[in-house]
Amino acid sequence: MLDPFDRSLRAFLPKAKPLLDNNTLAFNQSAFRIANVTQSSLRCYYQTIIRYDGDRGVRMNNTIPLELPATLPYDFYQVTCRNSSEAIIYKNLFSNISPTSVHRDNPVEEESPQHLSVILFGIDSASRSSAIRRLPKTMNILRNLQAYDFKGHTKVGENTFPNMIPLLTGLNVSELHLPRRPYMDKIPFLWNNYSKNGYTTFYAEDTPTWDTFNFNKRGFQIPPTDHYMRPYQLALWNVQKMDYPYISDYCYNGMSRHSLQINYLKQFLDLYKRKRRFALSLINVLCHNTEKNLQFGDEDLRDFVQWMDNEGHLKNTVFIIFGDHGNRISGIRRTPIGYLEDRMPLLQMIIPEQLKARHATVHESLLVNTNRLTTHFDLHQTIVDVLKQSFSEPSIAYREGKVRGISLFKTIPLARTCRDACIPDTYCVCDQTIEEPTSHALAKTMSETGVQMLNHIMFSEDRCAKLTFHKTTSVRRYLRTFQETGIIQTAVSLFRNADVLDRYIVQFQTIPGFGIFEATIGVYLDGGIRVEGDIDRVNKYWNQSACIQDGALLRAYCYCVKKHRVN
Incomplete structure (x- = not known):
């Protein structure tokens, strides 16, 4: 089929x-x-x-x-x-x-071996493992071009927005102090720094209803970059709603939607060839709902990377192909492998040969860091260093006295932990787990604790049904380790409370709606059972939460029993 x-x-x-x-x-x-x-x-x-x-x-x-x-x-x-x-x-x-069509306060200047361009090519929900499975031709050409393949790259937030904000600003979402349904114009995005330094800027996404800065937000009052693709994508969305011929979520007039966006980026690169360029292109449609569709972009992505090399666009350019996170809601997500893939997005980087020749330590550090624990905070600091030409002395970002991000041009410590890297416990993949029976009484108790938490979050929302525990679908326990005190604890708990007996990753299903949720559950020495961090939805909810207009959490949790009333 x-x-x-x-x-x-x-x-x-x-x-x-x-x-x-x-x-x-x-x-x-x-x-x-x-x-x-x-x-x-x-x-x-x-x-x-x-x-x-x-x-x-x-x-x-x-x-x-x-x-x-x-x-x-x-x-x-x-x-x-x-x-x-x-x-x-x-x-x-x-x-x-x-x-x-561009009105700038300062001219676009020439790129050079010192003033490198930066091209960020993102694929929503693409993990490193899914890229190996579904993008073999693209991964092969990246190997041929000696791309650095970061095997320990780990997300720091649940979905796209809390991962793109660290990448583009170096901050956590909570540090932005955003109001409800905010505009994005005042956020200190990296492209603003580049623009002030003579770079022409570009930003494109292909699905206006899911755009990173528009989903449950208001987006931008003025275009954030010199060239901004949202108006075109909105026009496509409008004709799609009118049943226009030869258009679907994937195609328009004989071209795949991702190819349309790649072509727009190619036009940008060609027009400003040998000029300083900062571009962010994020493709959603290929992999957002299911990783299986990723394979249909393999040849187009391979051809694009090959075109960049053939046309000389990589000569003075740092090219980064990345995922914001892995797949969060497809079938594979509900497996132990999918749990890891969700947390470990794709990250590959190509740098100019002349940069390696001038700064040998850059190449050496990047090579070592492909096998170290890295995050979007580190990638942000790397892009900051490209702008500041900090290759001999790569930078470290601090926040409230703690290391926030380490430039990938600098060797990352081998003993780095999730806590060191500002990775929340929920997304840490450094600790092993073992499968436990779902039939045990503790499994049901932990699942019911998760359901109670969901209902507590939705308590004041009368449009949402009260959820009931249906069944536990998976239980995994963190393997225990010893502290010097001799107390047996989970490895993750060493970063937290000393009174935790065990921690578990529990998946459970609720009714109505048959939503499948995943929670990290702590079992304490005093007999308490508590949810640690957020609860994630790991299957599709389609229009079950259509009555909710605001709030990503509620949209993932709510099963609507009342229609939204528009004032």
Whole structure:
């Protein structure tokens, strides 16, 4: 049975034969013959896509006649062509990189061996292991290009936002002191530092309903970077809702959605070739819901990396391909391997050969660090060092007197612990676990404790059903270790309370809705049983929580019994 992505490609690719070659707006003569029209009988016009009300929406401006071939000085626009009978025979949304659409306070300067560009290419929910399984061609070319493969890279938050904030700011989400449904403009993102230092900036995501800074948030009042793809993606979303031909979650007019975003990034790299560039491209659609779809991006990702090398874009560039976290809600997540993969995202890095030649310690440290415990805080500090050219003396970031992040250009201590690396206990993978029977009375008691916590969190929300314990699906116990005092404890508990007898990772299912949740449970010497940290939802909840408009936690926990009333 074909998966939805494969069905989409097979359905749309044979049918879509564009009359205009993408972005050049030049005639595709073979497509004209197939469509049985002549150039003289064709009447075309365009509408630019304009952002309004911050990130909330887009609109089309007035239609303007278009003489083909043509080049338009806009980032996003829609072209429509009619035949002599006024029937629409062609309609397409275009992305483009136009320097005339950018208004900067300072000019873009030349890149050099000292002023390196930074390209961050993210894949939502991609773990290192899933990339090995699903992206063999991409991983092979990364090996050929001598990319550093970080095997101990570990997430520091549950989902995308609390991992991207450390990467892009060096801070935890709690340190931002954000109000409810906040705007993102005042957050100290790295791209602002780069822009002030003569870099042109780029940010793109491919799913506007899930965008990192828009999901349960308001996004940006003004575009955060020089080139910002959200208006184009919103326009795609709008035509998809109208049942536009040849469009789905995965495809648009014969192109995969991830390819559209890769092409936009390629246009950016080409237009500003040999200029200082900072780009963040985060692809959601490939892997967000299921890791199986990741394989359909393998050739496109391989070709993109190969293109960057062939076109000289890696000469003075630090190229980073990464995951924010592993897959959190697919079937594999409910296995012991999936538990680890969720916590260990992909991280590969390519640096220029001339940087290795000028700073041998950089290469040596990166090589050692591929087998050390690393986080997004460390990656942030590395990107800070690229901007500051701190290669001979890589930096360490401190927060309230504690080490927060260590540049990957500096050798990370072998004995580094999760506590040292600011990894919450819930996401630490340094300690071994052993499977325990789900039939024991303790398993049920721990599961019921988790259910009680869920209901406590939703206590004041009358739109959500009270959850009831259904069954325990998995129990794993942290292996014990000895402290000098002789007290037997779990390895994780050494970082916390001395009165913990054991800690467990418990998965349990609730009704209504059959949600599957995972919690770290502490069993204390005084007989107490307590939930440690957050409880994670590890299966899909689709529209079960549609009545909840705000709050990521409630959306994951709530089974709606009352409809949301809009004032």
